[in-house]
Amino acid sequence: MAKIEVLRLDSQQDDFSEQLDKLLAWESVSNKEVNQVVDEILQRVKADGDAAVVEYTNRFDRLNVASMAELEFSQSELQHALDSLPEEQREALTIAAQRVRDYHERQKGESWQYQEADGTLLGQKVTPMDKAGLYVPGGKASYPSSVLMNAIPAHVAGVEELIMVVPTPDGEVNQLVLAAAALAGVDRAFGIGGAQAVAALAYGTKTIPRVDKIVGPGNIFVATAKRAVYGTVGIDMIAGPSEILVICDGQTDPDWIAMDLFSQAEHDEDAQPILISNDAEFLDQVAVSIEKLLPTMEREAIISRSLADRAALIKVTDLEEAARVNNRIAPEHLELSVADPQALLPLIKHAGAIFMGRYTAEALGDYCAGPNHVLPTSGTARFSSPLGVYDFQKRSSLIMFSEDGASEMGKVASVLARGESLTAHARSAEYRIKG
Amino acid sequence: MAKIEVLRLDSQQDDFSEQLDKLLAWESVSNKEVNQVVDEILQRVKADGDAAVVEYTNRFDRLNVASMAELEFSQSELQHALDSLPEEQREALTIAAQRVRDYHERQKGESWQYQEADGTLLGQKVTPMDKAGLYVPGGKASYPSSVLMNAIPAHVAGVEELIMVVPTPDGEVNQLVLAAAALAGVDRAFGIGGAQAVAALAYGTKTIPRVDKIVGPGNIFVATAKRAVYGTVGIDMIAGPSEILVICDGQTDPDWIAMDLFSQAEHDEDAQPILISNDAEFLDQVAVSIEKLLPTMEREAIISRSLADRAALIKVTDLEEAARVNNRIAPEHLELSVADPQALLPLIKHAGAIFMGRYTAEALGDYCAGPNHVLPTSGTARFSSPLGVYDFQKRSSLIMFSEDGASEMGKVASVLARGESLTAHARSAEYRIKG
Numbered sequence: 001m002a003k004i005e006v007l008r009l010d011s012q013q014d015d016f017s018e019q020l021d022k023l024l025a026w027e028s029v030s031n032k033e034v035n036q037v038v039d040e041i042l043q044r045v046k047a048d049g050d051a052a053v054v055e056y057t058n059r060f061d062r063l064n065v066a067s068m069a070e071l072e073f074s075q076s077e078l079q080h081a082l083d084s085l086p087e088e089q090r091e092a093l094t095i096a097a098q099r100v101r102d103y104h105e106r107q108k109g110e111s112w113q114y115q116e117a118d119g120t121l122l123g124q125k126v127t128p129m130d131k132a133g134l135y136v137p138g139g140k141a142s143y144p145s146s147v148l149m150n151a152i153p154a155h156v157a158g159v160e161e162l163i164m165v166v167p168t169p170d171g172e173v174n175q176l177v178l179a180a181a182a183l184a185g186v187d188r189a190f191g192i193g194g195a196q197a198v199a200a201l202a203y204g205t206k207t208i209p210r211v212d213k214i215v216g217p218g219n220i221f222v223a224t225a226k227r228a229v230y231g232t233v234g235i236d237m238i239a240g241p242s243e244i245l246v247i248c249d250g251q252t253d254p255d256w257i258a259m260d261l262f263s264q265a266e267h268d269e270d271a272q273p274i275l276i277s278n279d280a281e282f283l284d285q286v287a288v289s290i291e292k293l294l295p296t297m298e299r300e301a302i303i304s305r306s307l308a309d310r311a312a313l314i315k316v317t318d319l320e321e322a323a324r325v326n327n328r329i330a331p332e333h334l335e336l337s338v339a340d341p342q343a344l345l346p347l348i349k350h351a352g353a354i355f356m357g358r359y360t361a362e363a364l365g366d367y368c369a370g371p372n373h374v375l376p377t378s379g380t381a382r383f384s385s386p387l388g389v390y391d392f393q394k395r396s397s398l399i400m401f402s403e404d405g406a407s408e409m410g411k412v413a414s415v416l417a418r419g420e421s422l423t424a425h426a427r428s429a430e431y432r433i434k435g
Numbered sequence: 436m437a438k439i440e441v442l443r444l445d446s447q448q449d450d451f452s453e454q455l456d457k458l459l460a461w462e463s464v465s466n467k468e469v470n471q472v473v474d475e476i477l478q479r480v481k482a483d484g485d486a487a488v489v490e491y492t493n494r495f496d497r498l499n500v501a502s503m504a505e506l507e508f509s510q511s512e513l514q515h516a517l518d519s520l521p522e523e524q525r526e527a528l529t530i531a532a533q534r535v536r537d538y539h540e541r542q543k544g545e546s547w548q549y550q551e552a553d554g555t556l557l558g559q560k561v562t563p564m565d566k567a568g569l570y571v572p573g574g575k576a577s578y579p580s581s582v583l584m585n586a587i588p589a590h591v592a593g594v595e596e597l598i599m600v601v602p603t604p605d606g607e608v609n610q611l612v613l614a615a616a617a618l619a620g621v622d623r624a625f626g627i628g629g630a631q632a633v634a635a636l637a638y639g640t641k642t643i644p645r646v647d648k649i650v651g652p653g654n655i656f657v658a659t660a661k662r663a664v665y666g667t668v669g670i671d672m673i674a675g676p677s678e679i680l681v682i683c684d685g686q687t688d689p690d691w692i693a694m695d696l697f698s699q700a701e702h703d704e705d706a707q708p709i710l711i712s713n714d715a716e717f718l719d720q721v722a723v724s725i726e727k728l729l730p731t732m733e734r735e736a737i738i739s740r741s742l743a744d745r746a747a748l749i750k751v752t753d754l755e756e757a758a759r760v761n762n763r764i765a766p767e768h769l770e771l772s773v774a775d776p777q778a779l780l781p782l783i784k785h786a787g788a789i790f791m792g793r794y795t796a797e798a799l800g801d802y803c804a805g806p807n808h809v810l811p812t813s814g815t816a817r818f819s820s821p822l823g824v825y826d827f828q829k830r831s832s833l834i835m836f837s838e839d840g841a842s843e844m845g846k847v848a849s850v851l852a853r854g855e856s857l858t859a860h861a862r863s864a865e866y867r868i869k870g
Contacts, residue, residue: 234818359841371832383669397806406794
């Protein structure tokens, strides 16, 4: 294999800002043909329900089933998948599920209210959604850890019914995914996928309940369908390729850092691994480690493409500058592989998840640290958060005026409503003013 | 004016469920032509920045300005607008702003963390977005109260820079909006609107900063543009027509209830006012009040259309059933105009805002109760929340493994990663296992 050339940047170079923009540029391809296909599927499923879902599933997943009932997994199938796992895997999955549950319990929002002097009560009532839909990709990209990460927060939130969909192309069923579903408490599971599964969850069919929110990753058809039904149901963000940014002071074993970069790169040829250091020599050492370790990797081809096309080794002046560059990137994963990560933390404004210290490999967070591995990508950490319990809860404002409070505030509302020429508003408020 | 026939439904009628579905059906029109126009505007502004915004503004708002600088309001213009308000209005606006601020202070999310026995630290860091954009419609639908409701939560969250856009068609500037902007602490304000303003905020231009999230209502062009830039920036929900659901036990003055229904109906011909009662006679009384009061309303024409096309008076068996119907509707505004609203509250699962008791007119909540008046419409209260401080904050997961913790969890992660054939993940974790 040819030597991998990873892009080198230096914050002192004149065109650093432009080069960084170029490195980060990512356009999710919006495809007219895909849009058209997805629109048609959505309309068909909305109109014909189960029949359309069965038809599309037979066509796209090369199956031959007669009814939706044949596509539902029973609870005992899920449980059997869990019971049949090798003990080591079942134990690891169980530990991971427990840690994810423990962490997410702390995210649960609670209702609150307060009373004003005149007896007026204000607050917010926090309630779970009724039903949530979890999309799990089929085939190779089908990860049991993702089932845990998407299902457990919904459960902790108190969602009444959690419905999982996972396609089974050519009838291939991923037993690890079913096992994770059993462990995470999925209520119903269907062997369907693609835009037809998203449509079924968004609109409901005779067999598949209409949900309030759809979460989980998928291919371009799934992402396009999710974007299209956004508003009819809630959705999580539409994820881009995975990214890691490592900030290192040059004192971590360069092999560790190379492998941490690989652990993102192996996801996807478009994945983006970036290393920032104030130590130029260390960047060279990591480049050497990359050369040395790459041929030993099972996914060498994918990692090589990601490194060649999307990676960078960036030299900065000091760690403060590294933090500033981080804030510009707003990465999905940030490793602070430095002596004193707590000192650097206050300078970090934007990142999906922050892995602090040399021992905290990002890969630990993917599976069993506790926090969610569904994180904002492509710089969206500027304005979005890890998937969490809060994604399955919603709030209702509470307002209960006392007679005195309504009278006082009725006067204020009346002035403002008349200022906006909304006289029904004004008169409605004025009725509550004491004579 | 002809007698208004408001739809009557009874939960005991055979086709109640179908009739309710029909009543609630609402499709926001997605228009191919609008999509095309908006796409073109977005591309032009992305490519040409200020020049494109100036060109579109001159064309659509019938202005004749030479540069973006001419379209910026200075802070002293905003302050002057506030100082020039009639005292009664300035005072009312100030009281409203203070109450909105007080309520929203209680919504502010805080960072948290905890330590495990082996020293491992887990948590979540909560930070504000850097910049937020606030869209304010021009002309008649331009409401100073909306400026407060959108700007104050951003401020409380700690957003560093808040940028307001408000079109000034034919040069008409709404002084109340500028005054509210001064009061709410808007940092910069531009006299631009439409898809071009959304594009400028989403992509940034030389003059207009790129923001992290765009909030605020707008017409079909604005809504389409917001949907298109969703992902590049965050957006609030795309709002449908306003709705109110009143549940009344028949003991509130029917004139009050009629006026409360009017206060939603006057917003828009598509607005949806619904009254549910267990008292058939009371429904008749409200119908009489509607007939009596309607001719006295400034916005009689709009209210009449809303009542004729979208309203309903629904008879139910008891208040428990009323709550069940509410949960099916998931209304934007819910009034519990009953003797004991606290007793009914636990049965209410979905509503944007809940107005409790006979004195709590929905109109009070629009202006000065404190809670936000930007609320989920069209049944989206099933999965979304009032606009709040949380909309301008985001979270980063914190993970810091101790040496012991990384070693233990490295083993678990290794098993799971190898189960998913992600060997770089596994090896990255295994490096941290103690020998």
